[in-house]
Amino acid sequence: MKGKAWDKILLLVAGLATIAGSVVLSLKAQGFAERFVLQPGKANDELPETQKTISDIAKSLVDKEQKWANSNKGVAGTAVPLFVSIPLVEKEGTVINMIDPSSAPLRPPVPNSWLMEHNLDFLNAGVLGQDPDSDGFTSGAEFEAKTNPKDSQSHPPYASKLIFASRQQELYILKFAAKPDPERFQINRLPTAKWPQGKNMYLRVGETSEDGQFRVDSFEEKRARNAQGIEVDASEIKITFIPKNEPYSLVRGVDTQIPTYYAEMKFELDPQFQQYVKEGDTFNLVTDPDTKYRVVKVNENSVVITYQTGSEPEQTVEIPKK
Numbered sequence: 001m002k003g004k005a006w007d008k009i010l011l012l013v014a015g016l017a018t019i020a021g022s023v024v025l026s027l028k029a030q031g032f033a034e035r036f037v038l039q040p041g042k043a044n045d046e047l048p049e050t051q052k053t054i055s056d057i058a059k060s061l062v063d064k065e066q067k068w069a070n071s072n073k074g075v076a077g078t079a080v081p082l083f084v085s086i087p088l089v090e091k092e093g094t095v096i097n098m099i100d101p102s103s104a105p106l107r108p109p110v111p112n113s114w115l116m117e118h119n120l121d122f123l124n125a126g127v128l129g130q131d132p133d134s135d136g137f138t139s140g141a142e143f144e145a146k147t148n149p150k151d152s153q154s155h156p157p158y159a160s161k162l163i164f165a166s167r168q169q170e171l172y173i174l175k176f177a178a179k180p181d182p183e184r185f186q187i188n189r190l191p192t193a194k195w196p197q198g199k200n201m202y203l204r205v206g207e208t209s210e211d212g213q214f215r216v217d218s219f220e221e222k223r224a225r226n227a228q229g230i231e232v233d234a235s236e237i238k239i240t241f242i243p244k245n246e247p248y249s250l251v252r253g254v255d256t257q258i259p260t261y262y263a264e265m266k267f268e269l270d271p272q273f274q275q276y277v278k279e280g281d282t283f284n285l286v287t288d289p290d291t292k293y294r295v296v297k298v299n300e301n302s303v304v305i306t307y308q309t310g311s312e313p314e315q316t317v318e319i320p321k322k
Helices: 002-030 052-063 112-117 139-145
Strands: 088-091 094-097 162-178 185-190 199-203 214-220 223-225 231-233 236-241 246-251 255-267 270-278 291-298 302-309 315-320
Touching (some): 162 236, 162 302, 246 255, 255 291
Antiparallel strands (some): 162 185, 162 255, 185 199, 214 236, 223 231, 236 246, 255 270, 291 302, 302 315
């Protein structure tokens, strides 16, 4: 019981102290307005002395008309434009201004303006051999073709990537053997790799051979002397070789070889492409399906082809053998 009495006494004392502190704070707050007084300010109209020299300089700069004048730093006689860096390249002791048309080309034969226009890495000695748009054509080739080296849809013709690898030959051999009657002619087809079976054909003028390879156009009876000076029958039959629409003459008793040439074609952009194309036939490229290519003439060391895309004019190019 005794311990509990002390607790009550302490709580009572603390409560009284709190009440007394609250009364004091309240009384002080009520008298704050009476004790708070603003002191009036003292006027000061004095100004510091001006620095006339500095003021005159500033005034002269404001009054004067300011004009930008290009400097001639870097290359003698060449103006340097405001806020633009001048690309200067030193090559073999000569400073080349890349934006000056009169400067020597850094990567001949390409002019500096073309390199700058297409934002190419002209500081790289191999810039003309690069392919920045990955279309298979170097920047040098794009310059020659007047195409955009930074646009994969703008490039030289794919025909420039065709390769003529070899010429293959297919023989068709005929012999005017006899004239068994006034209207018919005996013409023998001799065995070859393409036509291993020989064949005797009896045809009149205007008729086409059974294998569909030639047509008899005319006959002319002739006589001539051979190497021994003996007069022999040298009559001729004029025919048209249908696959190539070419004329040939068959002389009595003489083997006449009619070659058909094939071009072995490859394509640089597609290592899997390889075709043997006969003279007069057409072919296509998977990369360029809208263009029709045709082999016109297969020479021993070159091939002549034409190509045409849609309604564009047909182009002709001769490709040397590699």
